[in-house]
Amino acid sequence: MKHCLVVDDSRVIRKVACRILExxxxxxxxxxxxxxxxxxxxxxxxxxxxxxxxMPHMTGIEFLRTLRRQNQGxxxxxxxxxTENDVGHIxxxxxxxxxxxxxxxxxxxxxxxxxMQVGLL
Amino acid sequence: xTHDAFADLADMLRRRxxxxxxxxxxxxxxxxxxxxxxxxxxxxxxxxLAEFPHPREEIxxxxxxxxxxxxxxxxxxxxxxxxxxDILLPAxxxxxxxxxxxxxxxxxxxxxxxxxxxxMILDEASLAAFDWRIDLIATDLSAGxxxxxxxxxxxxxxxxxxxxxxxxxxxxxQEGDQxxxxxxxxxxxxxxxxxxxxxxxxxGEIDVVLCRNVLLYFDAQSKAAVFxxxxxxxAPDGTLVLGATESAESFAVAADAPRGYFIRPRGxxxxxxxx
Numbered sequence: 001m002k003h004c005l006v007v008d009d010s011r012v013i014r015k016v017a018c019r020i021l022e023x024x025x026x027x028x029x030x031x032x033x034x035x036x037x038x039x040x041x042x043x044x045x046x047x048x049x050x051x052x053x054x055m056p057h058m059t060g061i062e063f064l065r066t067l068r069r070q071n072q073g074x075x076x077x078x079x080x081x082x083t084e085n086d087v088g089h090i091x092x093x094x095x096x097x098x099x100x101x102x103x104x105x106x107x108x109x110x111x112x113x114x115x116m117q118v119g120l121l
Numbered sequence: 122x123t124h125d126a127f128a129d130l131a132d133m134l135r136r137r138x139x140x141x142x143x144x145x146x147x148x149x150x151x152x153x154x155x156x157x158x159x160x161x162x163x164x165x166x167x168x169x170l171a172e173f174p175h176p177r178e179e180i181x182x183x184x185x186x187x188x189x190x191x192x193x194x195x196x197x198x199x200x201x202x203x204x205x206x207d208i209l210l211p212a213x214x215x216x217x218x219x220x221x222x223x224x225x226x227x228x229x230x231x232x233x234x235x236x237x238x239x240x241m242i243l244d245e246a247s248l249a250a251f252d253w254r255i256d257l258i259a260t261d262l263s264a265g266x267x268x269x270x271x272x273x274x275x276x277x278x279x280x281x282x283x284x285x286x287x288x289x290x291x292x293x294x295q296e297g298d299q300x301x302x303x304x305x306x307x308x309x310x311x312x313x314x315x316x317x318x319x320x321x322x323x324x325g326e327i328d329v330v331l332c333r334n335v336l337l338y339f340d341a342q343s344k345a346a347v348f349x350x351x352x353x354x355x356a357p358d359g360t361l362v363l364g365a366t367e368s369a370e371s372f373a374v375a376a377d378a379p380r381g382y383f384i385r386p387r388g389x390x391x392x393x394x395x396x
Contacts, residue, residue: 085277087295090286101286103277110281116199117285 002120003027003044007037007060008052008081013104017050017081020108024121034058038066046076048120050111051098053082053089061096068097077118081106122151122167129173130184137185138262139318139343153187186263190338193231194282196238200379201333201362206242208378209360213328214248216358221253224356226327228317229335230259233270233310234279237302239331240309241292258324260315271312273302318343321350328356333381334364348372355385 004026006017011032018028029046031037033055040046049067053060064078077099082089085103093101100114115121122130130150131142142150151166158169161180172180196202217223227236236259243255261267280289280300293300317335330351336344348371351361361372365380372383 085298087290090290094286094290102281106281107278110278113194113282117283 001025001027002048003029003046005029005031005037005040005046005049005076007031007034007049007055007063009033009055010052013052013081017111020111021050023108024112024115034060034063034066037063041067041076045071048077048079048115048118050079050081050102053080053084053093061092064093064096064098077120079114079118081111122147122170126167126170126173130170133173133176133181134185134188135340135343137181137318138189138316139339139347140185140188141338141340142188150188154184157183157187182264186265189263189266190334191231191263191266192334193234195234195280195284195288197235197283197333198365199283201331201365201381202238202242204379204382205239205329205362206246209329210242210246214246214253217328221251222256223248223253223329224256224325224327225258225329226324226331226354227257227259228315228330228332230261230266230270230312231263232266232275233259233273233302233312234275234283235259235331235333236270236310236312237273237292237306238283240306241288243309244292244306255309257310258327259310259312262314262316264314267312267314270310271307273307274299275302276300317347321354324354326356327354327359329360329362330355331362333362334367337364337367345371352385357385360384 004021006014006028008014009032014030018030021028029040031040035058051060051064060080060082078097079100079102080093080098081102081104083104090101099118102110102114112121127147134140134142154166154169158166160183161169163169213223225239230236236257240257243257248255259270277298280293289300292303292306336347339347348369352371355361360375361369361383363369363381363383367381369383373386375382375384
């Protein structure tokens with residue numbers, strides 16, 4: 001079973017995402033900001049991270065840069081999932097090492113399609 | 122909706138489009154025809170169907186379009202497109218190296234995503250840089266769907282269904298919360314309204330036909346007629362791509378290809394073409 005870390009400061013978004021992911025046979029874990037996500041990754045590196053952008057303490061892009069610097073590689077797969085839907089933010093995320101990008105609002109089909117694209121389904 | 126009204130509707134659909142409408146689609150028919158009834162000023166679906174069995178042409182057209190299924194997405198089902206990109210297209214570029222021409226037809230393209238998905242693959246293969254001429258023809262029964270396809274503007278939800286983010290950035294521009302296909306891709310596709318029950322002669326010989334998830338809604342007679350016409354226009358070494366769950370008895374299953382890929386049976390040659 002693949003392991004997905006859902007990083008979002010909205011408890012509702014985390015619950016919705018986890019429910020979809022679990023129906024797709026993923027094991028899930030939640031973190032409410034980038035700092036908590038780094039702690040979770042140190043404890044157990046997930047296969048994929050679903051990552052919000054704007055969060056307190058450490059933003060998604062700060063978390064991603066730190067993660068890629070520390071890990072020196074392309075794992076785990078990181079899929080941004082954010083309301084920052086403009087080309088500038090998308091480009092910045094990809095340059096920082098994001099594998100895919102979901103523009104909120106999203107639904108089950110969108111998340112499923114993106115996970116297929118990154119080879120996790 | 123009375124039994125007679127439903128029968129008249131089903132009969133008209135079959136004659137105009139080959140679509141089969143069974144009694145279990147009654148609720149679907151009501152929900153799809155409600156906007157058509159409103160558009161033409163009828164008080165409801167029952168009043169609209171009172172025009173049958175001989176409705177005005179514009180009503181018959183609108184009803185037919187409303188009853189067609191327009192479900193589609195970019196790179197839908199992924200495997201058929203991966204196979205096209207990785208296996209079929211390289212093979213065709215070798216087979217057609219002499220004349221440097223490829224002809225591809227998306228026969229039920231709906232709002233255009235399938236054709237633009239192929240256009241992205243063809244663009245990234247850079248065949249035009251080597252003086253290849255690519256005819257990418259895309260047709261659909263629905264004039265409304267073809268108008269949207271030509272426009273090439275898609276919602277955020279639509280572009281996120283199957284389109285990799287890198288492809289979105291490369292081939293689309295953002296317009297608010299909508300995304301517009303690049304002029305480069307739009308110029309690669311010739312869209313037009315076309316009924317699969319009509320004559321195929323204008324198409325000429327085609328190397329690859331995509332006719333995915335449409336003939337499964339046709340009655341047996343119409344489906345057989347379409348397959349016969351496909352056999353006439355498909356190149357001797359051409360490929361027919363149907364939906365993964367569809368079959369084509371008059372064609373052979375393509376070896377080492379995803380489900381839905383078919384080739385002309387050995388020894389069956391295309392007839393002389395008028396187009």
